[in-house]
Amino acid sequence: MTPGLLIAAPASGTGKTTVMLGLLRALSQDGVSVQPFKCGPDYIDPAFHRAACGRASFNLDSWAMDAGLIDAIAAQSAGADLVLAEGSMGLFDGVARPGATGNGASADLARRMGWPVVLVLDASGQAQSAAATALGFKSFDPGLNFAGVILNRVASPRHESLIRKGMEAMGIAVLGALPRRGELVLPERHLGLVQAMEHPDLERALTDYAAFVRQHVDLGAIRDCARGAAAQGAGRLPDPPAQTIAMASDAAFSFIYPHLIEGWRRAGSRVLPFSPLADEAPAEEADLVWLPGGYPELHAGAIAAAGTFLSGLVRHAQTRPVHGECGGYMVLGQSLIDKHGQAHRMAGLLGLETSYARRKMHLGYRNARLLAPVGTIAGGTCLRGHEFHYSTIVAHDDEPLAEVTDANGDAVAETGSRRGLVSGSFFHMIAPVS
Known part of the structure; x- marks a missing residue:
């Protein structure tokens, strides 16, 4: 080693x-x-x-x-x-x-x-x-x-x-x-x-x-x-949630764990990056669109004005899954309120409204049991992840995506959302749990 x-x-x-x-x-x-x-x-x-x-x-x-x-x-x-x-x-x-x-x-x-x-x-x-x-x-x-x-x-x-x-x-x-x-x-x-x-x-x-x-x-x-111990066993990286994944990737969408991308690619999936801030739509051939977390609260105006991106997202969601984590989840909602209190229209694929003006730190590990699939990740799958954000939910009216607890086993109110083929959560997936 x-x-x-x-x-x-x-x-x-x-x-x-x-x-x-x-x-x-x-x-x-x-x-x-x-x-x-x-x-x-x-x-x-x-x-x-x-x-x-x-x-x-x-x-x-x-x-x-x-x-x-x-x-x-x-x-x-x-x-x-x-x-x-x-x-x-x-x-x-x-x-x-x-x-x-x-x-x-x-x-x-x-x-x-x-x-x-x-x-x-x-x-x-x-x-x-x-x-x-x-x-x-x-x-x-x-x-x-x-x-x-x-x-x-x-x-x-x-x-x-x-x-x-x-x-x-x-x-x-x-x-x-x-x-x-x-x-x-x-x-x-x-x-x-x-x-x-x-x-x-x-x-x-x-x-x-x-x-x-x-x-x-x-x-x-x-x-x-420097020293190192011998490897204690063989393991594998997580499997992909789809065969072809359109991945939002720019200054507003960058919080995705590198081992996930590496695992998905090694399993034969194609990861196709696109930039919402450059008003790019997700690839038409994608089986799933993934919006990672990042800093959409700092770019809310630019995202709201990105018509090609938003219309492409809505078009994809009519027939194929779309998933957002944290910042990506916020963009899938109805509106995002920036630090000045101004509301910006988002994709409208979930009934979620979030606010960065009402700041409160949410931080910690999360256990989540999916109540519905996320791409090819089946409902009932348990995920371990992490949550770190300051934005708060102002309103939402969708079905929960998961049963979520913190590291101590206590229930977490932010359960994520799902509507049709669209899903999102404030927690970032690190790994599925067998």
């Missing part, structure tokens, strides 16, 4: 994405073929990973994925020299009730895959005390291999020296120390980072991250720390 490392942190906001991107680009510049992964449900980071190293990045999730699917996705590292997986939130953060192979924490995957942990530690406002934090993470789970730390936001050479002395006393390797650089920050919006495709100068930013990491991190030591 390809040796790897998990780039993790005690919490969100410590700079691990900057470190991850810098490592990916710097190692790639050195001729190292690096396979990236992202722990947990995240639609945005994998696109940055790909831009940094040239290889597609895939999500791994111990709550939503069974062992076979994890192994099938991990097998995408074939041919690479090194795996780098980026953690989610804090290293041990997950849900209370475990799912398929764990509670969703990044530590689950590091333990299962045999990847040593590199902890990105924000050193702001502390010196030797940083070693106590690192020691706590090193000692918390004896089943993890703890490679060492990369210090971030170091204030001065003296500050770095004090922290290093504390780490040395605890036997913790310091693999790098990054000085404070306020300009090396990726722009963000309400669902996380601004998407890679929208970054105003992504190539320059990645080059800067690589130079920064190369100057302050021991890349040789990083490679030497």
